[in-house]
Amino acid sequence: MLASQRKQLILGILAKEKQVQSTELSQRFAISEDSIRRDLRELAAEGLLQRVHGGALPVSAAIAPLAARKSVQINSKRRIAKKAVQLIQPGQVIIIDGGTTTAEMLKLLPEDLSCTVVTHSPGIAVGLIDYPAIEVILIGGKLFKHSMVTMGASMIESIARINADIFFMGVTGVHRKAGLTTGNYEEASVKRAICERAAETVVMASQEKLNSASPFVIGDLTLASTLVIEDVIDTDLADYLKSKHIAVL
Structure with a gap:
C-alpha cells in the first residue's frame, strides 16, 4: 500500500472514531510504529490532524485567522x-x-x-x-x-x-x-x-x-x-x- 493511500485511510478512521492510536494503526496496517508516526507527523504538518501522546485527534478548524x-x-x-x-x-x-x-x-x-x-x-x-x-x-x-x-x-x-x-x-x-x-x-x-x-x-x-x-x-x-x-x-x-x-x- 502506498503511503498516500494509508494516510487517507488513517484520516477516514479518525473521522469515524474521533481518535487514532499509533500502536493500533501499526497492527492494522502491519507496519512499524515509526512508519505510522511519520504518517501522523506529515498529516499534522498539513493541518489535517492534531498529534497527541500515543496517536492523534481531529484538528479543529476554529484556529484559522x-x-x-x-x-x-x-x-x-x-x-x-x-x-x-x-x-x-x-x-x-x-x-x-x-x-x-x-x-x-x-x-x-x-x-x-x-x-x-x-x-x-x-x-x-x-x-x-x-x-x-x-x-x-x-x-x-x-x-x-x-x-x-x-x-x-x-x-x-x-x-x-x-x-x-x-x-x-x-x-x-x-x-x-x-x-x-x-x-x-x-x-x-x-x-x-x-x-x-x-x-x-x-x-x-x-x-x-x-x-x-x-x-x-x-x-x-x-x-x-x-x-x-x-x-x-x-x-x-x-x-x-x-x-x-x-x-x-
Whole structure:
C-alpha cells in the first residue's frame, strides 16, 4: 500500500472514531510504529490532524485567522448564541470572551438588559456601546491580534480583582480526552485564569469544535459547568459530560 493511500485511510478512521492510536494503526496496517508516526507527523504538518501522546485527534478548524473564522459555521454560531443569551439574568456580572460566537451573542441581547460585562476583547466592548443599561469594563493588556483579545501580566492582574457570575468562554476544541483546547499557549493560560474568577463557565461550541483538539490545553472539560451546542452529540461525549455533571444546553 502506498503511503498516500494509508494516510487517507488513517484520516477516514479518525473521522469515524474521533481518535487514532499509533500502536493500533501499526497492527492494522502491519507496519512499524515509526512508519505510522511519520504518517501522523506529515498529516499534522498539513493541518489535517492534531498529534497527541500515543496517536492523534481531529484538528479543529476554529484556529484559522479571525477573518476566516467569521464565515465558519455562522448559522450554528447564531443558534448557539441564542441559547447562551437565555442564561443571562439582569444585574449579573458577566465575563465575555473574544471570538466569533460570543460576538453573535451581542446581537441578541435585550436592549434594556441591565448588567455588567467584563471583557478583554476590544471588539466585544465596542459591540456593547448601544446598550445603555450595560456597564462595560474593558480589561487592558497586550493585544493578541489573532483573536482580538488582550493578554499578559497586566490583564491577569486586572481579572484577578473580578468576581463574576458567568464566564462565556470561547474554545477551539472540545474533546473527551484532550479537554478544552485553543491554538495559543498564552491564550490558554488567560482562559484558565478567567475561569477561576467566575461562579460558572459556559462553553459555546459550534459543530467543528466538537471532538476536535488544538495544540494548547485550557483544562479538562470539567472547567465548564455548561456546554452550549447546536445539536445532539455522540454517545461517548454525552456520557462523559453526564458523568462529570456538566449540563448540555
